[in-house]
Amino acid sequence: MNLGIKNLDKRRWIVLIAGCFINLCLGSIYVWSVFSAGMADYFTNTLGKTVTSADLAIVYTIANSVGPITMISGGWFNDKFGPRKVILIGGIMWGLGMFLSGFATNVNGLILTYGLIGGLGLGMAYGSTISTCVKFFPDKRGLVGGITTAVYGLSSVILPPIVTVIVAKTNATTAFKIVGIVFMVLIAVSVIFLEKCPDDYTPAGFTPKKTAAVKQNMNWKEMLKTPTFYVMLLLLTCGAFTGMMITSQASSVAQHMVGLSAVAASLAVSVLALFNALGRIVAGFVSDKIGRINTLFLACILAVIGLLCLYFSGMGTVTLFYIGLSIVGISYGAFMGVYPGFTADQFGPKNNSVNYGIMFIGFAIAGYFGPQIMGQTFAKTGAYQNAFIYAIVFSVVGILFTFIYRLVAKKNK
Structure with missing residues (x-):
């Protein structure tokens, strides 16, 4: 959609808010310790396989390690075609990875679902979300970069108590499924409010340094x-x-x-x-x-x-x-x-x-x-x-x- 500068000056704040909602969902990777403890208990006491939280650390490591791959590849598509499809695909992969983790019966299953599917989706959506928001704020790049990354980090404070309650009332596998579905829905709704920033966009009253x-x-x-x-x-x-x-x-x-x-x-x-x-x-x-x-x-x-x-x-x-x-x-x-x-x-x-x-x-x-x-x-x-x-x-x-x-x-x- 081709919007006037004045309209873009207003719309960019909606883009920022939507980006923050997306990053709040993506930052749930910091809740891994809660899921890890619950899944270790599920594997050991329900499936009869002796697994500790330490044994599951490899899942978290892989999820973090593969992110830069799709940050770069997804970033290329984001720069060329805009953020909606890229972040939607990445967000669905992240939520789907969590949902499928609820069906895992061993560590390798979690590596595939959470570590690879989820981790690759996380990298794709996270990098594109931050870059999209920063592009709309050439006059406030530092502040907006700080806000979008801060919301991602705040997930480690906001989400653990919520997930802990879900795990306590159900179990880790059910919690994975519930959280995965919720995140897929929230991200899918949020991307509706995103759009590609025009290459020549400059907010009213802002003059870039020569x-x-x-x-x-x-x-x-x-x-x-x-x-x-x-x-x-x-x-x-x-x-x-x-x-x-x-x-x-x-x-x-x-x-x-x-x-x-x-x-x-x-x-x-x-x-x-x-x-x-x-x-x-x-x-x-x-x-x-x-x-x-x-x-x-x-x-x-x-x-x-x-x-x-x-x-x-x-x-x-x-x-x-x-x-x-x-x-x-x-x-x-x-x-x-x-x-x-x-x-x-x-x-x-x-x-x-x-x-x-x-x-x-x-x-x-x-x-x-x-x-x-x-x-x-x-x-x-x-x-x-x-x-x-x-x-x-x-x-x-x-x-x-x-x-x-x-x-x-x-x-x-």
Whole structure:
């Protein structure tokens, strides 16, 4: 539909709201721990197959790992033809994967349904949703990138209690089926309100910076030829490393390092998730004011401060632990919230779905090595302190990359 600028200025807010509803559904991947415990109990006590939650961790790992594949491929279709069909297909795959998981009778069944079908659908819909919303807000890219990614993260706070109740009143298999159907319906309805942003769209009263015109609308091949891309990719890896490392084992850290009970440790997970979401919105807003790279520089500084608080935490130092956890959450959220807009600023909005999908590989790298280093460190030493030192090194390297980015950007300019 060809809409006038004034109408588009209003419609873009509807697109943003619809995108947030979709991301809330997609963020349910963070509810895996609830499903995992329930399915382990189902396999063991109902089917007579001894399976633990640890045995099911591979399902969650695969679901996260395959996402970048469809973020890139689905992003290409999104940039060319618009978001409706791409996000609808991705959303249905995510909901269908969950629904079919309710019929799984072994770990391999969950790998196929939740890990592959669901994970591939999640990547396709998530990348396209964020990119679509960011394209409509060239005047607020940081803020909108922060909001859309924050809603995705808030699923880890909002949805677990709801799914827990469903599992308690029925069982994990029924919960999978119910949640899968609900999500397919919600996403299908939400995509009706999405539309393709015109390539030349500029909101009323907004004048793009003249210096940005040189960088507009590179395709992925052109992007990969620039040194800026590799600096940004490595910066994202360093920035996301701390968050991915601690998020993977926040409950265990709270119990073994500070001495919190399992119930109290679950609060630590929620606190980290809340400050993660807060960091995405605040950093996105701030980056619109002071610049993306300045915001990411501050995020790296915060990560070092938060990690030092965690390093010096010990049994009974609950306050210091929560301060460190909160600061780390804000820092991690800053990178997740700023990077969609940062990528569009640097390489143009037209092909941002594909470009951001490729840039997201930096996040995937951090998502693999962060938890691995955290787990191996604890296995070898029985403590987490050394892992925090490794993360501090990554954050310091991230600070260096912010300066390298400035040098490269200045040279290109």
